[in-house]
Amino acid sequence: MTMKSVTVIVPIYNVEKYLRACFDSLLRQTSGDFEILAVDDGSPDGCAGIMDEYEKAHPDMIRTIHKENGGYGSALSEALQVIRTPYFLVCDPDDTLEPQAVEKLLTLARTGDADITIGAKYFVYEDSDEKVYDSAYNRAYVTLVPNNLYRKNTMAFNDLFFVDPSPHAKLYRTDSAKNLKFPRKVGYTDNLLFYLSLLKAKTAVYTDEPLANYLINRTGNSMQDVSFKAMNGEIDVFLSILNQSAYISGVPNIFYYRMFEAFKYMLYKTRSMNCGEQEYADTLDHLEVFLKQLLPKGRSIRSYYARYTKNGIVERVRDDCLMNRHLERRTYADMKRKMCEAYRGNRA
Numbered sequence: 001m002t003m004k005s006v007t008v009i010v011p012i013y014n015v016e017k018y019l020r021a022c023f024d025s026l027l028r029q030t031s032g033d034f035e036i037l038a039v040d041d042g043s044p045d046g047c048a049g050i051m052d053e054y055e056k057a058h059p060d061m062i063r064t065i066h067k068e069n070g071g072y073g074s075a076l077s078e079a080l081q082v083i084r085t086p087y088f089l090v091c092d093p094d095d096t097l098e099p100q101a102v103e104k105l106l107t108l109a110r111t112g113d114a115d116i117t118i119g120a121k122y123f124v125y126e127d128s129d130e131k132v133y134d135s136a137y138n139r140a141y142v143t144l145v146p147n148n149l150y151r152k153n154t155m156a157f158n159d160l161f162f163v164d165p166s167p168h169a170k171l172y173r174t175d176s177a178k179n180l181k182f183p184r185k186v187g188y189t190d191n192l193l194f195y196l197s198l199l200k201a202k203t204a205v206y207t208d209e210p211l212a213n214y215l216i217n218r219t220g221n222s223m224q225d226v227s228f229k230a231m232n233g234e235i236d237v238f239l240s241i242l243n244q245s246a247y248i249s250g251v252p253n254i255f256y257y258r259m260f261e262a263f264k265y266m267l268y269k270t271r272s273m274n275c276g277e278q279e280y281a282d283t284l285d286h287l288e289v290f291l292k293q294l295l296p297k298g299r300s301i302r303s304y305y306a307r308y309t310k311n312g313i314v315e316r317v318r319d320d321c322l323m324n325r326h327l328e329r330r331t332y333a334d335m336k337r338k339m340c341e342a343y344r345g346n347r348a
Contacts, residue, residue, distance in 0.1 A: 006034035006102055006171070007083040009090045009217050011075035016045040017293055018094040018215070025096035025213075027061065031103035036062045042069030045095075060209050073182025073189035073237075080177055088174050090167035090190070094215045098168075101211035105171040108205045112149040115176050115201035118160070119169030119211035126217055133210055137163040150204045158254045160204055165194035168212035176200045184242050186233030187225070191262075192241050199248045199255060228275040228283065231266070237288050238262055242293050256297040257304035260323065264292050271343070280343050284336045291322065291332065298323040 008026055012019065036058075038051045048066060055062045067078060076090065087109060089205065091097055105254060109117040123132040137144055142159040150157045167190045176197050182189045198204070232312050243260060245251055270283055294301065301323050321331040 004033055004035045004085050004107055005087055006031075007079075007085045007174075008034055008036050008086040008097075008102070009076065009079040009083070009088055010036060010038045010093050011041060011072055011079070012038060012047050012051065012093045013041040013043045013069070013072075013075075014045050014047070014049050015043070015093040016050065019047055019050050022091060022093045022096055023050075025099075026091065027058065027100045028099050029097065030100050030216065031106060033106065034102050035085070037079050037083060038062060038064045039075040040064065040066040041071070041075045042067060053177065062179075071183075071185040071187045071189070072187055073192070074184050074285045076189060076193065077180075079163075079181045080174070080180070083174060086174055087171050088177075089169075089171045090193070090211070092167060095168065095212045098211045098213070100209075101169060103187045104207065104209060104211060105169065108147065109171050109173075110126075112203060112205045114149065114203045114205040115173045116160075116197055116204040118163055118204065118206045119172040120208050121168045121212040123216050124213045131213070134164075134214070135208060136166075136169065137206075140310075144206045144208075146206060146208045148206065150206070152202045153250065154251075157204070158252055160198060160206075161195075161252075161254050163194070163206075165213065168194065168214050169210075170194065172197055173201075181240065181244060183233070183236050186236055187230060188234045188237045190299050192237055192244075195241050195255070195258075196244055196248070199245055199251055226269060226272045226274065228273065228279045230271060230288055231273055231283055231285060234266060234269075235283070235290055237301065239290050239293070240268070253297065253300035254304055256294055257301045257308070260294055260301045260305070263287065264319070266290075271339070274345075276348070277340065277344055281336070281340055284339065288332050288336075291328065295323070295325040295328060298325060328341070 010022060040048050040051055051064045055064045065078060087106065105117045105119060108114065117317060120136045121134050123134055142162045144159060150160055177193060180192065180196055182192060266287055273280055273283065302320060305319065318331060321327040
């Protein structure tokens with residue numbers, strides 16, 4: 001069999017309703033220079049049977065792995081240990097790719113010798129034909145140039161840290177991700193894949209052509225889970241990102257600013273948790289562990305924060321204290337007390 005250039009990894013768990021549409025979109029690709037690696041993460045529904053059916057019908061295109069449940073990250077980790085192609089992309093099983101996705105991403109990657117190639121996407125919805133364009137980055141802060149080759153250690157490359165870290169329409173050079181460590185039994189590991197791969201990348205390319213269809217309102221989507229387990233799993237993922245970034249050279253300070261913004265996002269998200277009061281307090285303590293690891297970069301974070309923040313004066317002052325190693329402990333303790341009181345009041 002001729003060696004392919006791209007592996008499309010499909011990590012599968014409890015998505016029987018959507019899996020055929022995902023596979024069919026991959027089989028309709030205009031490029032034939034790829035293979036599909038479907039990883040069954042111990043799915044309890046009929047996914048395993050669908051996978052075997054498609055593998056039997058398309059043995060030259062589809063390989064399958066059946067494993068015990070270990071979470072999204074474990075599926076990616078197992079796939080990365082066995083893929084043989086120089087590039088890979090991840091297609092979640094409840095999403096689909098546009099027909100030209102693989103061909104477009106691969107062409108751009110080869111043209112620029114890019115370590116990461118990033119495409120725009122559509123938001124799609126259950127029981128609706130509506131498709132909403134998404135540029136795949138935060139246009140309130142930066143403007144990416146389509147088909148431009150972004151090189152590490154430039155100001156322009158730093159703009160890529162405002163890209164949505166979701167896996168949609170992102171082609172990675174396989175070697176850059178081989179040694180990543182993914183936490184088990186948690187979601188949000190696509191954040192780890194993107195941020196650490198971007199830190200390792202020397203070059204990247206962006207296209208504003210929408211190449212993936214992201215189903216954002218699926219019932220059971222992990223993005224909607226704010227349980228105690230899910231919330232603390234998300235914190236663990238970002239702790240792992242920080243820990244692994246310590247082994248990468250040339251980490252830009254904007255990365256630490258983006259990690260602080262991730263802290264803020266998770267902090268606000270805790271308000272929606274459905275758990276006991278002690279579990280809520282424990283989650284805030286867990287989140288402070290992440291914050292404390294950022295404190296050595298506090299001065300650099302404050303510099304970027306001043307440039308990008310749109311917060312009001314009260315929140316700016318509080319955040320400035322949170323990024324100060326001499327003031328963080330007292331500031332966070334006061335904030336935690338108020339948040340726990342509010343949480344208790346909302347549950348009363």
